Amino acid sequence: MESGAGKHWTEEEVKALLSVWSEKNIRKQLHGTLRNKGIFIYIAKRLQELGVCRDWKQCRAKYKNLKYEYRTVKYAHNSGDVTKTMKFFHDLDAILRYEPVTQLAAEENGRCSATEAQPNTSPTTESTQ
Secondary structure (H helix, E strand, O other): OOOOOOOOOOHHHHHHHHHHHOOHHHHHHHOOOOOOHHHHHHHHHHHHHOOOOOOHHHHHHHHHHHHHHHHHHHHHHHOOOOOOOOOOHHHHHHHHOOOOEEEEEEOOOOOEEEEEEOOOOOOOOOOOO
8 A cells, every 4th residue: 555645544544543542552652742753653553453554654643633623623612613523523532532631710810720621530529527
């Protein structure tokens, strides 16, 4: 299979990337890691096992593009614009909703502060002493 830098990803290739990306250990390694070449080399090898011939740079570029497009659509939906869509939004939502997202929380004095929101944690109840 030809794998030039400008070659578009097929739907099957994107699905394969998403299936590897959705694995818990991959998500954990990708989250918050800045120097992630090794992770993408591993992802490229896993994709080759699935019949997708892409190098690590192509995998990283597609990962970044999908993540950017997902966040753009998610922001639009949160702003009330439901007309923005993307093909793999629900798949990406399932993968990315586990990442802590920095959100601005309004404080009592009217200022905003950055807080980390972790959607899958239950609120803890403080024990009375």
